[in-house]
Amino acid sequence: MTVFLVIIVLALLAVTGWQISKIFELSKSPDADTSQVANNKDNENQGKLMMGFAVFLYLLMFYCFWTFTNVTLPDAASEHGGKYDNLMLISMLLIMFVQIVTQALLHYFAYKYRGEAGKKALFYADNDKLEFIWTIIPVITLAGLIIYGLFTWTDIMSVNEDEDPLVVELYAQQFSWTARYAGEDNTLGEANVRFIEGTNTLGVDKEDSYAQDDKVVRELHLPVNRPVLFKLRSQDVLHSAYFPHFRAQMNVVPGMITQFGFTPTVTTEEMRNNGDIVDKVERINDIRRENGDDSYEFDYFLLCNKICGQAHYNMQMKVIVESEADYEAWLAEQATFGESMSEE
Numbered sequence: 001m002t003v004f005l006v007i008i009v010l011a012l013l014a015v016t017g018w019q020i021s022k023i024f025e026l027s028k029s030p031d032a033d034t035s036q037v038a039n040n041k042d043n044e045n046q047g048k049l050m051m052g053f054a055v056f057l058y059l060l061m062f063y064c065f066w067t068f069t070n071v072t073l074p075d076a077a078s079e080h081g082g083k084y085d086n087l088m089l090i091s092m093l094l095i096m097f098v099q100i101v102t103q104a105l106l107h108y109f110a111y112k113y114r115g116e117a118g119k120k121a122l123f124y125a126d127n128d129k130l131e132f133i134w135t136i137i138p139v140i141t142l143a144g145l146i147i148y149g150l151f152t153w154t155d156i157m158s159v160n161e162d163e164d165p166l167v168v169e170l171y172a173q174q175f176s177w178t179a180r181y182a183g184e185d186n187t188l189g190e191a192n193v194r195f196i197e198g199t200n201t202l203g204v205d206k207e208d209s210y211a212q213d214d215k216v217v218r219e220l221h222l223p224v225n226r227p228v229l230f231k232l233r234s235q236d237v238l239h240s241a242y243f244p245h246f247r248a249q250m251n252v253v254p255g256m257i258t259q260f261g262f263t264p265t266v267t268t269e270e271m272r273n274n275g276d277i278v279d280k281v282e283r284i285n286d287i288r289r290e291n292g293d294d295s296y297e298f299d300y301f302l303l304c305n306k307i308c309g310q311a312h313y314n315m316q317m318k319v320i321v322e323s324e325a326d327y328e329a330w331l332a333e334q335a336t337f338g339e340s341m342s343e344e
């Protein structure tokens, strides 16, 4: 209802503005220039405005860099993360360079070649040499960028099975994540949506011998420097498993298993002591203190990055990266699937 009223008020304001402009038009002195064709003065003003707009764009850009770089992600916490960040940095630098030059030229030429009475545009059909140059430079640059990107992609996406990655299933549903560790045999038991019953919320096959030692948990613990291979399943709609700090993201698709592997290299404790994170946590806590909220402590998170419904924004799971010993101790405390099923 409020939205409807706001729309009506805005529409009425627009009509008022339009009517006022008509009154101004009518109240002009009869000898004023009422021609619809732009004269030299109009063109001069428009040209200067174009230059002013370019300056505004550059200032806005510098302002944004200055103000918002402190909300970007800290250094990557995974082995492949550095390569990903490099690719991103090189692409952004290239885009920045090209846009700074072309914006400047575009706005300057709009001013320089503004309309003037008696000035006639030069008729210039084509120039093969020029066309060749402005085709070949983007072709080489883009081909280089794409090939570099493809190599990086292959490097990130290939999972080396010889490294014996820790296999963990991530199960997505509206609006939560559940993790299933593959247990002693490092092999996940079969699962199917038809087996979902009672506390077996992931639909794990109770008859499957590989499933007995699986461990279903609501918090993800990862040993530092050990490759992890995530197998992703969804119960309902499309979700996307997103680990911003590890520079990892993969769609979670109902009816199929997708995967993503990475090696965490920075423990939660180490990341909490990272300068950027210390600053960021301090700033967040200043705001929280003002609002009378409890203080916040940094943690890695697995988020959902696909708008999957009403509570999508809150679909998250805490991720703890710790030493191998701490991880083993934590895992030993978790009940196996076989144990939790026999308790029923």
Ligand SMILES: [Cu+2]
Binding pocket: 172, 173, 175, 238, 239, 240, 304, 305, 306, 307, 308, 312, 315
């Ligand atoms: Cu989701």
